[in-house]
Amino acid sequence: MDSCRCLFVVSAERGELALATTFLRGQSIAAAARLLVPEALVGEVDASLSAATAPHGSFDDLLAAAEEHRPDLVFLCCGYLLVHEGLLSQSELARFVEEMQARGCRVVTTDPFLGLSRTTTFADTDLQWALPWKLGWMRELHGWLARKLGGTRRPLELPCIENVPHLYPTLIPDLGAEDAVERFSFFDPDTIRPDAAPGAASEEVSPTWIFVLSPFDYECQKMLIGRSRVARRIAFLLAAAQEAERVPVLVAPPDVIGIMEDLEGERELIPYCPYGELEPKLLAAEYAFYWSTFSFSMLVRVANEKPVFSFDRGRLARTVPRLFSAGQATHFGGWTPPRVDSKRLPLPKELEFLAGKQELALRVISERLRASPTPAGVVEGLTAPPASPEELASGSEASE
Numbered sequence: 001m002d003s004c005r006c007l008f009v010v011s012a013e014r015g016e017l018a019l020a021t022t023f024l025r026g027q028s029i030a031a032a033a034r035l036l037v038p039e040a041l042v043g044e045v046d047a048s049l050s051a052a053t054a055p056h057g058s059f060d061d062l063l064a065a066a067e068e069h070r071p072d073l074v075f076l077c078c079g080y081l082l083v084h085e086g087l088l089s090q091s092e093l094a095r096f097v098e099e100m101q102a103r104g105c106r107v108v109t110t111d112p113f114l115g116l117s118r119t120t121t122f123a124d125t126d127l128q129w130a131l132p133w134k135l136g137w138m139r140e141l142h143g144w145l146a147r148k149l150g151g152t153r154r155p156l157e158l159p160c161i162e163n164v165p166h167l168y169p170t171l172i173p174d175l176g177a178e179d180a181v182e183r184f185s186f187f188d189p190d191t192i193r194p195d196a197a198p199g200a201a202s203e204e205v206s207p208t209w210i211f212v213l214s215p216f217d218y219e220c221q222k223m224l225i226g227r228s229r230v231a232r233r234i235a236f237l238l239a240a241a242q243e244a245e246r247v248p249v250l251v252a253p254p255d256v257i258g259i260m261e262d263l264e265g266e267r268e269l270i271p272y273c274p275y276g277e278l279e280p281k282l283l284a285a286e287y288a289f290y291w292s293t294f295s296f297s298m299l300v301r302v303a304n305e306k307p308v309f310s311f312d313r314g315r316l317a318r319t320v321p322r323l324f325s326a327g328q329a330t331h332f333g334g335w336t337p338p339r340v341d342s343k344r345l346p347l348p349k350e351l352e353f354l355a356g357k358q359e360l361a362l363r364v365i366s367e368r369l370r371a372s373p374t375p376a377g378v379v380e381g382l383t384a385p386p387a388s389p390e391e392l393a394s395g396s397e398a399s400e
Contacts, residue, residue, distance in 0.1 A: 004379055006033040007071035008051070009062060011081035012040065014214070015296035018275040019110055019169055020077050021046050023375045025276075026190045034069045036062065038087065046276035059092040066100060073382055074100050079109035079161040080117060094160035106382055108184075111166040112316065114326040115173040115183070117156035125320055165382060169299060170330040171368060184381065187372040191303050193283055206266075209241040210285040213252040216315040217291040231259045233342045237289070238267055240345040249281055287351060293317060293337060294327040302332070303369050305362040307355035311342040333368055335361045 006029055008020045017037060024030040025046070033051040045053045056062055066074070079097075082088045088096070097107050113120070165182040172183045211234070213221075221230045234256060241248035242265045250260060254271040261269065270278070279300055282288060288301050292314025301308050317324040328336055338354050340346055346354065373381070 003032060004029055004073060004383055005069060005071045006073045006075060006379070007066060007069050008033065008035045008075045008077055009056065009082065010035065010037045010041065010077045011087060012038050012085045013078070013081050013112075014041070014044065014272065014275075015112070016077040016081065016110060017041055017044060018278075018296050020075065021049060021275045022169065022188045022191065023075075023186060024049055024051050025188060027375050029376065029379055034065060034071070036065055044272060044274050046274040048276055057087075059088060059096065062088075062096055063099065066096075066103075066105075070103075071100075071105055073379065074105055074107045075167065076107065076109040076161065078112055079164075080111070080113060080156050080158060083158060084156070090158060090160075093158065097160045097164070106165070107161070108165045108167050108382065109161045111168060113156060113320070114168075114323065114330055115166070115175045115179070115181070116320060116322055116326060117154065117158070118162055119154075120156065120320055120322065121154050124322060126318060167378065168330065169296065171333065171372075173326055173330050184378045185372040186375050186378045187303075187369050189370075189374060191300055192370070193304060206245075206247045207286045208247045208249050208268075208281075208284060209244075209287050209289065210249040210251065210281060211237055211289045212282075212295065212297060213250075213256065213291050214295070214315075215253050217312065218253050218256065220315045220318060221291060221312070231256065235260065235263060237342060237345055238263060239265075242266070244348045246286065246348075249285065251278065251281075287355065289340070290314075290337075291342075293324070293339075294331050298337075299331070299369070302362060303366050305359070305366050307358045307362070308337045309340045309351075309354070310337045311340060332361070333365050335365065 008024070010017050010020055020035060024033055024035070025048075030050045035045065035049070035051045035053045036056040037045060037053065039055045039057055042053065042055050054065065056065065076082060079093060083090055083093055100107050111117070163181060165184060168183065168185045169187075170185065172185045175181075213234070218230070225233075234250065234252070238248040238250060238260065247266050247268065249268040249270065250257070251270045251272065252260075257269045257271040260267070268281075270281075275297070278297065282297055282301055283304055283306065285306075287307055287309060288298070289309045289311060290298060291310070291312045292298075293310045293312075294314060294316065298308050313324060317327065328334055338358070340354075345351075
């Protein structure tokens with residue numbers, strides 16, 4: 001298994017790069033792995049990864065890398081987003097998958113849509129949130145198309161990857177007995193940090209509150225309340241943290257960081273960084289606040305039983321409302337992080353009370369996440385030869 005050659009093709013979504021980073025971190029397979037990322041994300045690849053990294057920007061780039069690397073496994077992070085973001089056309093993705101499979105290579109995709117892509121139609125989506133950066137008339141056009149197409153077409157219809165194995169950093173979505181797709185969950189044991197346990201932080205270090213705003217959720221917030229009001233609310237949140245004698249840490253798009261640079265007082269402003277550098281800041285913080293209910297980086301805090309709060313459902317859950325309940329089940333086993341108001345951040349005593357109420361839920365969720373196979377276990381499962389008819393028959397007899 002250590003000699004298994006893996007090729008990771010990452011979309012423009014930073015959460016997918018973080019997922020690939022977590023899957024490879026500390027694993028023996030990383031030495032024989034190659035990571036392809038969009039040019040804009042090359043500088044955000046964790047320098048500690050032993051996997052070779054290269055940029056990609058076209059179908060030809062993928063084919064050239066596959067020809068040179070000769071992978072046994074190809075991980076698309078995520079195949080649906082590679083098309084949705086315009087990095088590949090549907091036909092190019094289909095050709096790439098077909099070419100890899102013809103070479104005997106297994107293709108896997110991650111799945112932030114939690115298995116709902118097969119059953120979600122245009123009638124089930126609110127496209128204004130999928131395209132918040134588009135001009136108003138373009139969003140209206142997409143809305144008209146959604147109403148016209150109704151329940152007859154699917155916005156994420158990609159037959160070429162719908163039946164390949166799907167990979168999750170969460171619990172596996174329960175899609176019923178009729179779901180025939182292989183679905184794997186994984187958990188990186190290095191995610192658990194003894195120094196992140198409650199009370200492990202040094203008293204000499206000023207406590208921090210971290211606020212995480214992704215580019216997509218920023219666009220949604222601008223659409224909801226406007227850019228200036230978003231900036232005012234963020235400035236208020238940072239000031240509220242300072243008033244509580246906490247150092248605010250803001251992870252946000254450069255546009256937001258530029259606005260906040262003139263604020264007085266101690267604060268840390270981060271216009272994104274490699275996930276390996278972000279993770280320690282997430283774990284060191286007393287509290288973490290998100291403008292989304294489901295974020296990959298939130299999982300590291302949950303696994304370490306650290307309290308989290310959200311200000312909004314987030315872009316994906318707004319785009320596909322059904323995704324909210326599916327995310328509750330896969331990310332948190334039915335639980336939901338407390339929603340707080342960005343216009344009036346609770347006082348420290350209130351936050352302490354809300355954090356205390358999370359303890360039991362976080363302990364249960366952490367145990368469930370840690371029960372998933374390691375990345376090495378997933379790779380072993382993906383590369384294991386299929387069971388013979390005799391083995392299947394033997395297993396069936398043993399279960400009777």
